[in-house]
Amino acid sequence: MNMQTLIKPLIQKNTARIVLVILDGVGGLPGASGKTELEAATTPNLDMLAGESACGLHIPVAHGITPGSGPGHLGVFGYDPLESQIGRGILEALGLGLEVGRTDVAVRCNYATIRDGLITDRRAGRIPTELSGKLTGKLQENIKRIDDVDIIFAPGMEHRFAVLMRFPDDLRSDAAMINDTDPQKEGKSPLPPAPLSKNAERVSMIAEKLISMAHEILKDEEKANFILTRGFSGLPDIPSFHDAFGLKALAIATYPMYRGLARLVGMDTPALEGGVEDEISFLKQKYNEYDFFFLHVKKVDSYGEDGNFDGKAARISEFDKLLPQILELKPDVLLITGDHSTPSVMKGHSWHPVPVLLKSPYVLGGICNAFSERECVKGELGILPALNLMPLALAHAGRLKKFGA
Amino acid sequence: MNMQTLIKPLIQKNTARIVLVILDGVGGLPGASGKTELEAATTPNLDMLAGESACGLHIPVAHGITPGSGPGHLGVFGYDPLESQIGRGILEALGLGLEVGRTDVAVRCNYATIRDGLITDRRAGRIPTELSGKLTGKLQENIKRIDDVDIIFAPGMEHRFAVLMRFPDDLRSDAAMINDTDPQKEGKSPLPPAPLSKNAERVSMIAEKLISMAHEILKDEEKANFILTRGFSGLPDIPSFHDAFGLKALAIATYPMYRGLARLVGMDTPALEGGVEDEISFLKQKYNEYDFFFLHVKKVDSYGEDGNFDGKAARISEFDKLLPQILELKPDVLLITGDHSTPSVMKGHSWHPVPVLLKSPYVLGGICNAFSERECVKGELGILPALNLMPLALAHAGRLKKFGA
Numbered sequence: 001m002n003m004q005t006l007i008k009p010l011i012q013k014n015t016a017r018i019v020l021v022i023l024d025g026v027g028g029l030p031g032a033s034g035k036t037e038l039e040a041a042t043t044p045n046l047d048m049l050a051g052e053s054a055c056g057l058h059i060p061v062a063h064g065i066t067p068g069s070g071p072g073h074l075g076v077f078g079y080d081p082l083e084s085q086i087g088r089g090i091l092e093a094l095g096l097g098l099e100v101g102r103t104d105v106a107v108r109c110n111y112a113t114i115r116d117g118l119i120t121d122r123r124a125g126r127i128p129t130e131l132s133g134k135l136t137g138k139l140q141e142n143i144k145r146i147d148d149v150d151i152i153f154a155p156g157m158e159h160r161f162a163v164l165m166r167f168p169d170d171l172r173s174d175a176a177m178i179n180d181t182d183p184q185k186e187g188k189s190p191l192p193p194a195p196l197s198k199n200a201e202r203v204s205m206i207a208e209k210l211i212s213m214a215h216e217i218l219k220d221e222e223k224a225n226f227i228l229t230r231g232f233s234g235l236p237d238i239p240s241f242h243d244a245f246g247l248k249a250l251a252i253a254t255y256p257m258y259r260g261l262a263r264l265v266g267m268d269t270p271a272l273e274g275g276v277e278d279e280i281s282f283l284k285q286k287y288n289e290y291d292f293f294f295l296h297v298k299k300v301d302s303y304g305e306d307g308n309f310d311g312k313a314a315r316i317s318e319f320d321k322l323l324p325q326i327l328e329l330k331p332d333v334l335l336i337t338g339d340h341s342t343p344s345v346m347k348g349h350s351w352h353p354v355p356v357l358l359k360s361p362y363v364l365g366g367i368c369n370a371f372s373e374r375e376c377v378k379g380e381l382g383i384l385p386a387l388n389l390m391p392l393a394l395a396h397a398g399r400l401k402k403f404g405a
Numbered sequence: 406m407n408m409q410t411l412i413k414p415l416i417q418k419n420t421a422r423i424v425l426v427i428l429d430g431v432g433g434l435p436g437a438s439g440k441t442e443l444e445a446a447t448t449p450n451l452d453m454l455a456g457e458s459a460c461g462l463h464i465p466v467a468h469g470i471t472p473g474s475g476p477g478h479l480g481v482f483g484y485d486p487l488e489s490q491i492g493r494g495i496l497e498a499l500g501l502g503l504e505v506g507r508t509d510v511a512v513r514c515n516y517a518t519i520r521d522g523l524i525t526d527r528r529a530g531r532i533p534t535e536l537s538g539k540l541t542g543k544l545q546e547n548i549k550r551i552d553d554v555d556i557i558f559a560p561g562m563e564h565r566f567a568v569l570m571r572f573p574d575d576l577r578s579d580a581a582m583i584n585d586t587d588p589q590k591e592g593k594s595p596l597p598p599a600p601l602s603k604n605a606e607r608v609s610m611i612a613e614k615l616i617s618m619a620h621e622i623l624k625d626e627e628k629a630n631f632i633l634t635r636g637f638s639g640l641p642d643i644p645s646f647h648d649a650f651g652l653k654a655l656a657i658a659t660y661p662m663y664r665g666l667a668r669l670v671g672m673d674t675p676a677l678e679g680g681v682e683d684e685i686s687f688l689k690q691k692y693n694e695y696d697f698f699f700l701h702v703k704k705v706d707s708y709g710e711d712g713n714f715d716g717k718a719a720r721i722s723e724f725d726k727l728l729p730q731i732l733e734l735k736p737d738v739l740l741i742t743g744d745h746s747t748p749s750v751m752k753g754h755s756w757h758p759v760p761v762l763l764k765s766p767y768v769l770g771g772i773c774n775a776f777s778e779r780e781c782v783k784g785e786l787g788i789l790p791a792l793n794l795m796p797l798a799l800a801h802a803g804r805l806k807k808f809g810a
Contacts, residue, residue: 001487006467362434362751364441364778380758380778382788384468391469395756402754403466404473404490 016332016397025301027341041316046371054363056381057353072339078390087233094260096154111224172199178232240266253296304342360396421737421802430706432746446721451776459768461786462758477744483795492638499665501559516629583637645671658701709747765801
């Protein structure tokens with residue numbers, strides 16, 4: 001029986017509030033000093049909290065599997081990332097503020113530079129967001145519809161944007177199985193958007209026309225004279241966060257991608273700018289209006305991806321200084337973890353289990369001396385699938401009834 | 406592949422004996438002193454045993470799920486509590502000594518007080534067992550059959566009793582899907598026993614007649630003038646303990662509910678009165694007649710449910726004093742655990758993993774300094790599903806062959 005099916009009849013409502021902090025990519029590995037980023041960071045508050053909390057490590061998807069941001073977040077949100085695979089195109093479109101509907105196929109796009117049929121720059125020299133926005137406006141002006149399909153563009157940062165293809169009728173579940181056209185290397189030709197299933201032929205045809213129409217419009221641009229498409233995807237069929245867990249949820253995230261992910265599961269996702277301090281102010285401001293808060297801290301991951309060990313540790317230390325502001329709210333359940341590990345020494349996401357800390361009056365505590373990978377291994381939560389964090393949060397919040405008499 | 410399917414072809418018989426002690430609700434949480442009930446109890450024998458045993462914590466059903474007594478025991482007995490859901494009516498009927506058959510629907514009943522159609526006391530003032538027994542006898546005398554269905558009553562403690570409806574033919578698996586008629590609050594009307602599935606209409610009709618006939622018979626009683634029905638259920642389709650594990654098993658339990666549960670999986674369940682000392686005497690007496698012994702210690706849970714921290718710790722200390730008598734038997738495998746946690750601070754069952762200790766010559770040992778939640782976290786068994794305890798017990802007893810050549 002899957003987890004959501006099991007807990008659905010057990011859910012009961014109360015006034016308990018759950019705060020989930022995702023320190024993006026927080027898990028790490030030892031650097032030159034032998035310490036991990038969490039161990040090297042100055043974290044008196046996280047360490048004190050770990051001492052009185054239930055700690056452990058979660059496995060985002062499965063042993064050895066390195067998750068992207070989508071599966072990483074979905075798992076922690078309580079959706080089996082293997083059953084609820086969400087296309088990157090959908091994530092991008094949601095993140096850029098598009099309302100994605102049932103008959104839509106979303107695509108992540110890059111401006112690129114092409115010469116004599118070969119890609120010379122996959123990111124069109126990372127053209128400024130302003131120019132990119134103008135070009136996307138021009139594309140939208142000239143491409144509103146292809147055959148019976150509405151085309152909706154959303155400008156993004158630098159060379160990035162997204163496209164929605166709105167079909168007039170429902171599509172088969174495998175209709176968006178189209179390969180990426182980005183060959184992932186300069187000096188190669190873009191790939192055609194080929195159908196990877198029989199039912200994908202219609203989407204493939206529209207995509208091919210879109211790419212060639214866009215090239216025609218952009219051909220005189222110095223840099224952004226072509227578009228590369230990735231992550232073709234339709235909306236997955238998953239229950240909303242409220243339906244699944246009985247929680248009214250607010251996402252507090254400054255990066256569109258993570259708001260998009262939260263919106264996908266039906267959290268409220270107001271646009272927000274600034275840093276972690278602004279996110280926490282917003283949390284305080286909205287604290288009486290929701291049952292569940294997802295607060296996303298992006299920069300920890302960014303520095304990890306850049307291989308900047310000290311920078312990642314510094315972002316963790318910064319968060320630690322702000323943590324008392326969250327504790328002042330006295331959430332009934334406070335869950336602090338990451339969506340995946342991003343060890344600086346690997347300059348990218350990894351499969352390593354992610355430290356997790358659950359604060360509630362109903363824990364053993366007294367086991368871990370710090371919030372770190374090595375201390376969390378000793379913890380009372382053990383090493384558990386990310387998927388099981390939500391039922392634990394609900395249980396500690398008194399929001400799950402007994403199973404069986 | 407489910408666990409029972411996996412081990413079935415591997416089972417081999419020998420003379421090794423397995424003793425399973427279930428300290429009901431043994432798992433706890435820190436009280437005012439910062440210690441859990443197990444940590445506060447005086448347990449020199451359990452602690453010594455933990456030092457030389459394989460220890461860990463089991464998860465009765467799933468992360469965050471608080472089990473009732475049924476799923477809690479079934480999991481430890483090696484039956485997936487998600488696949489083998491057993492109705493409370495069945496448990497109650499078995500516990501009261503009724504032989505439950507394939508065409509039976511069992512119901513848990515309460516005497517209640519009703520005035521002008523509203524329930525004024527859901528438990529009829531907890532009338533004495535003697536009066537309750539008399540009334541149940543009167544009901545049985547007057548209600549032997551409704552339409553083509555035999556009605557069998559079983560008196561219980563205080564206001565409780567059970568009813569079996571014996572249908573002349575097999576019922577569909579969802580035939581007993583009837584809601585409880587107890588509205589769970591005084592001042593409300595009893596609910597009708599409505600069918601929750603199409604196939605439940607027949608049982609619903611009989612139940613409705615039963616309730617109204619009983620009211621007619623009881624209407625002049627001062628307190629017990631009505632019956633409330635709960636936990637309508639048919640027999641689940643599960644293999645016997647002997648078929649599943651090749652063990653001739655004896656249940657040693659003074660509370661009917663737990664004998665009922667053991668009988669459900671086909672253990673022998675002779676009636677027994679007294680305390681833990683009497684249970685252990687009975688174990689000694691029967692030790693040469695069985696392969697497997699389930700010894701149930703109820704009071705640990707009862708004090709936990711009452712929020713009596715010291716009382717729960719005292720019951721654990723009491724068991725510890727008797728433990729050497731079990732050790733004298735030198736069981737090949739001794740498994741000591743609980744069916745779920747009942748932290749006194751929560752005054753009820755909880756989802757927390759349950760300490761478990763497995764004594765056998767074939768363990769690492771030397772890891773844990775005491776039998777407690779926090780010490781068991783370090784143990785060689787880790788945190789594992791309750792369902793996996795039976796294969797471990799069988800393996801340590803030399804009762805499982807190699808898998809694959």
